[in-house]
Amino acid sequence: MQTQLSLFENDMKTRSDVKVSRSGTFLDNMALPIHRWFRYSAGFAAQWVEQVLAGWGITKEQIVLDPFAGSGTVSVVCDTMGIPSIGVEAHSLVSRILKAKLLWPTPPQHVVEFASKVLKRAQNERPHTTTFPPLLERSYEPKALASLNALKSSWLSLRDESPESELVWLALTAILRSTSTAGTAQWQYILPNKTKKHIIEPFFAFQQQIRIIKADLRWMQARADRSCADIIAGDARAFAGIVSRKVDAVITSPPYANNYDYADALRLEMTFWGDVNGWGDIHHAVRRHLIVSSSQHSSRERLLLEDLLALEAVAPIRSELAQVVHELAAVRENHGGKKHYHTMIAAYCRDISLTLQQLQRVCKPGSRMCWVIGDSAPYGVYCPIERWIAELAIAAGFKNYSFDKLRDRNIKWKNRKHRVPLKEGLLWIEG
Numbered sequence: 001m002q003t004q005l006s007l008f009e010n011d012m013k014t015r016s017d018v019k020v021s022r023s024g025t026f027l028d029n030m031a032l033p034i035h036r037w038f039r040y041s042a043g044f045a046a047q048w049v050e051q052v053l054a055g056w057g058i059t060k061e062q063i064v065l066d067p068f069a070g071s072g073t074v075s076v077v078c079d080t081m082g083i084p085s086i087g088v089e090a091h092s093l094v095s096r097i098l099k100a101k102l103l104w105p106t107p108p109q110h111v112v113e114f115a116s117k118v119l120k121r122a123q124n125e126r127p128h129t130t131t132f133p134p135l136l137e138r139s140y141e142p143k144a145l146a147s148l149n150a151l152k153s154s155w156l157s158l159r160d161e162s163p164e165s166e167l168v169w170l171a172l173t174a175i176l177r178s179t180s181t182a183g184t185a186q187w188q189y190i191l192p193n194k195t196k197k198h199i200i201e202p203f204f205a206f207q208q209q210i211r212i213i214k215a216d217l218r219w220m221q222a223r224a225d226r227s228c229a230d231i232i233a234g235d236a237r238a239f240a241g242i243v244s245r246k247v248d249a250v251i252t253s254p255p256y257a258n259n260y261d262y263a264d265a266l267r268l269e270m271t272f273w274g275d276v277n278g279w280g281d282i283h284h285a286v287r288r289h290l291i292v293s294s295s296q297h298s299s300r301e302r303l304l305l306e307d308l309l310a311l312e313a314v315a316p317i318r319s320e321l322a323q324v325v326h327e328l329a330a331v332r333e334n335h336g337g338k339k340h341y342h343t344m345i346a347a348y349c350r351d352i353s354l355t356l357q358q359l360q361r362v363c364k365p366g367s368r369m370c371w372v373i374g375d376s377a378p379y380g381v382y383c384p385i386e387r388w389i390a391e392l393a394i395a396a397g398f399k400n401y402s403f404d405k406l407r408d409r410n411i412k413w414k415n416r417k418h419r420v421p422l423k424e425g426l427l428w429i430e431g
């Protein structure tokens with residue numbers, strides 16, 4: 001194990017080794033500076049990323065890419081190690097959060113002063129009656145909602161183009177869960193009907209969050225003076241034209257083909273900021289820009305199976321894919337919900353294939369990739385996703401692959417219990 005592992009020593013509670021089986025979870029990041037500014041449950045473990053980069057011997061002269069950057073675990077780790085990185089993220093709110101994290105060179109005092117102005121103005125705002133979108137009404141006590149709204153109006157009046165303005169925006173976005181009475185399901189779905197008891201008063205939560213940001217800015221600035229991360233708020237299936245630099249290594253975790261709707265994950269935050277007014281807006285605002293990994297997505301796009309199967313992108317796995325998705329189409333007929341899993345799986349393979357083609361274009365020969373990935377079994381029909389990704393990678397021009405299983409897992413598909421064993425693991429690909 002290389003010395004970079006000691007990056008967080010003396011500052012944070014650290015473990016001497018990061019369990020590889022926890023590499024796919026974001027939980028440990030909530031103890032780490034900057035990573036903890038926003039809890040994005042879909043993220044993976046920062047210390048595991050650090051281990052992989054150290055193990056590969058990536059240097060400060062090389063470039064690391066994450067085409068599904070999410071909340072920026074790879075970008076932030078690379079900054080702590082002084083390694084240039086590129087992150088691509090298609091969810092508008094997620095990429096804004098990620099960009100805000102990379103503003104860590106901002107002087108802490110500037111953030112504190114900006115936040116104090118926002119807080120003071122919010123505390124002095126005279127109460128007035130406002131109507132809020134139903135999700136917000138159901139997710140907060142009236143007093144808490146009024147305070148959050150006062151913070152929002154205050155930020156909107158004071159905002160400018162400065163990094164401190166954006167960091168204060170992030171602080172306010174980050175407290176929306178801890179101040180809400182609504183429960184949060186796995187991976188951040190908001191559940192207004194499931195109320196939780198421990199909620200934090202918004203003005204207090206805001207000050208607490210600013211204190212965390214201030215401490216982390218100091219921590220990071222003692223180690224580095226500038227961020228070397230680039231972020232593309234765009235599509236992993238079509239970014240190669242923008243990346244002129246050649247990539248040495250890729251660490252990523254794409255959405256799994258398991259019907260989890262990333263577009264909906266931050267509905268509370270998007271509703272608060274007025275980006276959407278309800279579930280119906282989510283597709284236009286976010287989902288249509290993401291790779292297809294949920295049946296809502298494939299049904300909204302009215303995708304047709306035979307069109308998808310005819311695409312060049314899926315040609316390398318076409319015969320097996322066709323067999324599986326035709327079985328899914330048949331099984332679907334016996335299910336009341338009639339979910340569009342057949343087109344979801346075919347479109348998912350198309351999108352992963354397009355992404356791999358982009359990666360092939362930007363990666364140097366001899367580059368290395370690691371994908372954290374899981375297989376899936378919608379309606380109990382097994383889809384060997386990690387093998388398909390590997391075969392699509394080879395077809396795109398990468399050289400070798402191997403797969404390390406991390407853990408067994410089973411996904412509870414809503415409409416049917418199935419007992420198909422599933423797994424999650426690391427797909428290593430060499431270019």
Ligand SMILES: C[S@@+](CC[C@H](N)C(=O)[O-])C[C@H]1O[C@@H](n2cnc3c(N)ncnc32)[C@H](O)[C@@H]1O
Nearest residue numbers: 043044068070071073089090091235236290291
């Ligand atoms: C498993 S999460 C990655 C989390 C990340 N490793 C982290 O630590 O936060 C997958 C991410 O891929 C993003 N995504 C989905 N479709 C995309 C696309 N076409 N281009 C870029 N990003 C996309 C999702 O919005 C989501 O944030």
